Amino acid sequence: MERREFIAILASTRVSASWQNSTPAVSISSAADDQAATPRPLSITLLGTGTPSPSLDRQSSGYFIEVGHDVIVWDHGPGAHHRLLQSGHRSVDVTHAFFTHLHYDHCMDYGRLVLQRWDQGADRIADLNVYGPPPIARMTEQLFGVDGIYGPDIRARIEHKSSQDQFEARGGKLPRRRPAPKVMEIHAGSVISGDGWKVTVGHAQHVEPYLECLAFRIDTSEGSICYTGDSGPNDAIVELAKGCDILIHMNHYFSGTEPSPAYRMACGNHRDNAVIAKRAGVKTLVLTHLLGQIDRPSVRELIVHEIQKVFEGKVIWGEDLMRLTLADARVSAIESRQG
Ligand SMILES: [Zn+2]
Numbered sequence: 007m008e009r010r011e012f013i014a015i016l017a018s019t020r021v022s023a024s025w026q027n028s029t030p031a032v033s034i035s036s037a038a039d040d041q042a043a044t045p046r047p048l049s050i051t052l053l054g055t056g057t058p059s060p061s062l063d064r065q066s067s068g069y070f071i072e073v074g075h076d077v078i079v080w081d082h083g084p085g086a087h088h089r090l091l092q093s094g095h096r097s098v099d100v101t102h103a104f105f106t107h108l109h110y111d112h113c114m115d116y117g118r119l120v121l122q123r124w125d126q127g128a129d130r131i132a133d134l135n136v137y138g139p140p141p142i143a144r145m146t147e148q149l150f151g152v153d154g155i156y157g158p159d160i161r162a163r164i165e166h167k168s169s170q171d172q173f174e175a176r177g178g179k180l181p182r183r184r185p186a187p188k189v190m191e192i193h194a195g196s197v198i199s200g201d202g203w204k205v206t207v208g209h210a211q212h213v214e215p216y217l218e219c220l221a222f223r224i225d226t227s228e229g230s231i232c233y234t235g236d237s238g239p240n241d242a243i244v245e246l247a248k249g250c251d252i253l254i255h256m257n258h259y260f261s262g263t264e265p266s267p268a269y270r271m272a273c274g275n276h277r278d279n280a281v282i283a284k285r286a287g288v289k290t291l292v293l294t295h296l297l298g299q300i301d302r303p304s305v306r307e308l309i310v311h312e313i314q315k316v317f318e319g320k321v322i323w324g325e326d327l328m329r330l331t332l333a334d335a336r337v338s339a340i341e342s343r344q345g
């Protein structure tokens with residue numbers, strides 16, 4: 007069979023997510039069709055609800071937001087990109103990437119996102135918009151720059167004939183451009199706007215001064231979602247989350263069992279989260295960044311029960327691939343692997 011015939015067969019076949027990734031010429035045109043369609047309502051998918059500790063059930067931090075014609079990731083820790091594929095999306099769908107802080111469990115899949123998007127995109131999609139605290143610009147240069155970690159790989163893919171042929175087969179036109187994420191370093195107080203959305207950047211209380219740590223709030227006409235990144239209890243988080251429909255907050259240890267007072271200040275605990283959610287007046291609290299220690303029957307229920315004694319809204323025990331949607335400024339549907 008000729009290559010052209012084979013590709014035509016693929017194009018006429020309803021493809022799975024994995025096939026879409028190996029046939030980018032097909033998948034990108036379908037992504038373009040999607041973009042022309044009606045703007046999507048605001049939704050957030052939890053890609054990774056785990057911690058730096060190894061887990062096959064919970065990948066490290068990552069969140070995926072669909073809003074208007076934009077697709078945003080908030081953090082992209084190890085395993086988050088795999089979950090993105092499992093959610094039925096692809097690197098080429100992502101338009102904006104935000105990072106709360108540069109702990110590796112929040113940014114290790116940044117390289118995969120940029121390189122896979124660049125490779126599959128074949129110069130046919132816009133550069134990725136990237137936002138994060140310093141040194142995200144230096145990290146980007148050290149990963150993808152001419153002298154960066156992936157510099158020799160990128161050069162090989164740009165200059166070797168076999169890679170050029172593959173690039174052209176994907177619809178690219180030579181000469182091939184380098185990956186060029188558009189990086190903006192942000193701080194507490196920064197505001198970024200997109201297609202029907204605004205992200206306000208707040209301060210998180212975590213591991214300063216070694217890493218600048220941020221929290222995000224997205225507002226749309228439908229409602230608002232706040233993600234605290236990694237943060238202990240503090241007034242800035244309460245202010246940022248004020249009146250949100252959904253607050254996503256880390257919940258690492260069972261209250262009182264964290265290693266030290268310093269640890270509690272940097273990461274909080276479930277009783278702190280209950281007070282934060284109550285003070286901020288949010289409608290729904292989603293617990294994430296869950297350690298194996300508390301991720302077990304009876305402990306889960308005890309934590310939710312204790313939080314609900316303080317906070318009167320809804321409490322959700324986050325799971326990887328759980329998707330939350332908003333309609334009329336309230337949570338309207340909750341879907342998860344467990345159904
Ligand atoms: Zn973390």
Ligand SMILES: [Zn+2]
Binds near residue numbers: 107109212236
């Ligand atoms: Zn952290």
